[in-house]
Amino acid sequence: MNAPPLTVRDKISYGLGSTAEAMVFTTTSSFLMLFYNQVQGLPAHYIGIALAAGLIVNAVFDPMVGSWSDRTRSRWGRRHPFMFGSILPAAALFYAVFNPPEIGTVGQLVWLGVANTLLLQAMTLYHTPHLALGGELSDSYLGRTSVMSYNTFCLWMGDTLGWLLCFRIFFAASAEYPNGALDASRWPLFSTTVAALVLLILTYSSWSTRNRIPYLPQPGEDEQGFSPRELFRDIGRALTNRNYVVLLIGMFFLSMMTGIRLGLWLYSATYFWELTNNQISLFVIGSFCGYVFAAFAVKRLHARFDKRWTGMAALLLYSIGPALPLALGYFGVLSARTEGILYILIAFSVLQHLPYSLMVTTVTSALADIADENELKYGMRQEGVLYATRTFFARVDQALGTALAGWVLTYIAFPANARPGEVEQPVLMGLAAAFALSSIPGLIAGVFYGMLRVTRKSYDATRAALETRRDADDTGLEPG
Numbered sequence: 001m002n003a004p005p006l007t008v009r010d011k012i013s014y015g016l017g018s019t020a021e022a023m024v025f026t027t028t029s030s031f032l033m034l035f036y037n038q039v040q041g042l043p044a045h046y047i048g049i050a051l052a053a054g055l056i057v058n059a060v061f062d063p064m065v066g067s068w069s070d071r072t073r074s075r076w077g078r079r080h081p082f083m084f085g086s087i088l089p090a091a092a093l094f095y096a097v098f099n100p101p102e103i104g105t106v107g108q109l110v111w112l113g114v115a116n117t118l119l120l121q122a123m124t125l126y127h128t129p130h131l132a133l134g135g136e137l138s139d140s141y142l143g144r145t146s147v148m149s150y151n152t153f154c155l156w157m158g159d160t161l162g163w164l165l166c167f168r169i170f171f172a173a174s175a176e177y178p179n180g181a182l183d184a185s186r187w188p189l190f191s192t193t194v195a196a197l198v199l200l201i202l203t204y205s206s207w208s209t210r211n212r213i214p215y216l217p218q219p220g221e222d223e224q225g226f227s228p229r230e231l232f233r234d235i236g237r238a239l240t241n242r243n244y245v246v247l248l249i250g251m252f253f254l255s256m257m258t259g260i261r262l263g264l265w266l267y268s269a270t271y272f273w274e275l276t277n278n279q280i281s282l283f284v285i286g287s288f289c290g291y292v293f294a295a296f297a298v299k300r301l302h303a304r305f306d307k308r309w310t311g312m313a314a315l316l317l318y319s320i321g322p323a324l325p326l327a328l329g330y331f332g333v334l335s336a337r338t339e340g341i342l343y344i345l346i347a348f349s350v351l352q353h354l355p356y357s358l359m360v361t362t363v364t365s366a367l368a369d370i371a372d373e374n375e376l377k378y379g380m381r382q383e384g385v386l387y388a389t390r391t392f393f394a395r396v397d398q399a400l401g402t403a404l405a406g407w408v409l410t411y412i413a414f415p416a417n418a419r420p421g422e423v424e425q426p427v428l429m430g431l432a433a434a435f436a437l438s439s440i441p442g443l444i445a446g447v448f449y450g451m452l453r454v455t456r457k458s459y460d461a462t463r464a465a466l467e468t469r470r471d472a473d474d475t476g477l478e479p480g
Helices: 008-039 044-052 054-070 080-097 104-136 141-170 184-208 210-215 228-239 242-272 277-330 341-378 383-411 425-437 439-449 456-475
Strands: none
Touching (some): 008 080, 008 104, 008 141, 008 383, 044 383, 054 080, 054 104, 054 383, 141 456, 341 456
């Protein structure tokens, strides 16, 4: 059955699923450490351990969901049963993470570890099949880039919506609290509202994309259903793909850098640059400029330079650009007293969001091309298993990176219940140095991205071989 062309509405409806994921990711990554450390008063390094504990579960659960959805047969297709089943748990668990009961320090640490781990699993249950769905919506080299470009822009929308809601509404600056997130009374409204938005957005995206189900790949008649044995076989097949392994290693180092920065950024904005939450909300200007430019440029860049070089260049810029202001701050070139410091920082933020958008679109588009390679080799589509990598390392960003950020805050002796302008200078210098040095794992990741062999030429050869084999299957003849 020939699928009708994808419309702009189809791409937006699909991408909105990532809007909700970005809201969850942005708010938890930015605020969990601050909430439990500065509001609840728990030690930063223990918070980091509680958040990182869920990684062990994710390491198993993410590929399991991917393999299970790859092998699912239903009238709702392979992906949608998982997407629909995750919506209510995701919304409820988001609320739970930010509303711990009064059960003491140890009890709240356990609550954080368990609730956050379950939240990550609920988001995995949605987002791994959702990403795999995006890889299936188009089978053309640049068509995949277009789908994932919409998806990346919707990620920006979720990131921005979460950002503006937090800094302009829920945690807006007041005379008593320049950083309103330090006011414990504001958190219930924040968590209730975001949970409701997650519920509505995920429901809409799942429901509005069901019209594509009849045109999506289905498991072959001779393919086995999901089982632990098939899960390990699927993982083994994915790990035989050189491009996939190179991408895997690169994403690990990238996630170390991203996670540390996410854990430290709000501290640097609040205490190093002494910005109020109203000022911090203006960083949306830089992110908008970066994402809009990337959305228009990425397809042209893939056509001109291929995905490998686009991804590598974007990652190297992403590693260096966001670290420059704090490196300059460490050496005394910039400070909170520098005239126009807010606008200087907003300009630098373009060097964060533009390359990040290019990089995410490139990786998610390249994973669909890698799925073609594995179909040619093994005769089955593995988008679910392959995209589980992207989902898993998004969790690494939050968990392992936040754990490392917690260690940094403990090492530099960052005080609990601190107020902007009152933190000692050596502590602030340690914060700036840690943020700047986080570029190192990102630069290592860039080297591995440059080793990818996902090109237009390799795509054309793989697609031609797949078409030859399918034609042979239709006629009953051997290919060749």
